[in-house]
Amino acid sequence: MKKNLFIIALMTFSCQFAFGQVVVNGKNINEDARVKYLEVSINKCLGVKGLCVEVDFGQEIGVWSRKQKQLTDTGNKTSGFNSKVALFNFLFVNGWEYVSSEQIPAQLTESGNPVTQYLFRRRNSK
Numbered sequence: 157m158k159k160n161l162f163i164i165a166l167m168t169f170s171c172q173f174a175f176g177q178v179v180v181n182g183k184n185i186n187e188d189a190r191v192k193y194l195e196v197s198i199n200k201c202l203g204v205k206g207l208c209v210e211v212d213f214g215q216e217i218g219v220w221s222r223k224q225k226q227l228t229d230t231g232n233k234t235s236g237f238n239s240k241v242a243l244f245n246f247l248f249v250n251g252w253e254y255v256s257s258e259q260i261p262a263q264l265t266e267s268g269n270p271v272t273q274y275l276f277r278r279r280n281s282k
Contacts (some may be wrong), residue, residue, distance in 0.1 A: 178227065193213070194275070194277075195275055196243070196276060197272075200218075207238070207243065209237060212253070221236070251278055255276060256274075
C-alpha cells in the first residue's frame with residue numbers, strides 16, 4: 157500500500173513539473189518563440205520559502221522593479237524553489253538547457269553580495 161501511495165505521489169509531482177510554465181511578469185516565456193536565452197539570478201528572499209529566482213529574457217523593466225524579473229506561477233505567486241538543482245530540473249523539463257555561469261563580485265551588485273548568473277538557452281535553438 158505504501159508503495160502505491162509513493163508511486164501516485166511521484167506521478168503527481170512529475171506531472172506538475174511536466175506541465176509547468178516559465179512565467180515572468182505574467183508572461184509565459186515558453187510561448188514566445190523570440191525568447192532564445194535566459195539569464196537567471198538566484199537569491200535568498202525575505203518572507204519567501206526557498207529561493208527567489210530572477211529571469212532576464214531581454215524584457216523592459218522599471219528602475220525599481222525587481223518583481224518584473226521574478227519567476228512566478230500563473231497566479232503571479234513567487235515560485236519558491238528549495239535548491240538550485242530543483243530550479244535547473246524545472247527549466248530542463250520546460251525546454252531550457254544550461255549554457256554557462258558567471259560570478260558577479262559583491263562590489264558590482266545592488267545588494268552588496270556576490271551573485272552568480274546562469275545562462276540558459278532553449279533546447280531546440282542552435
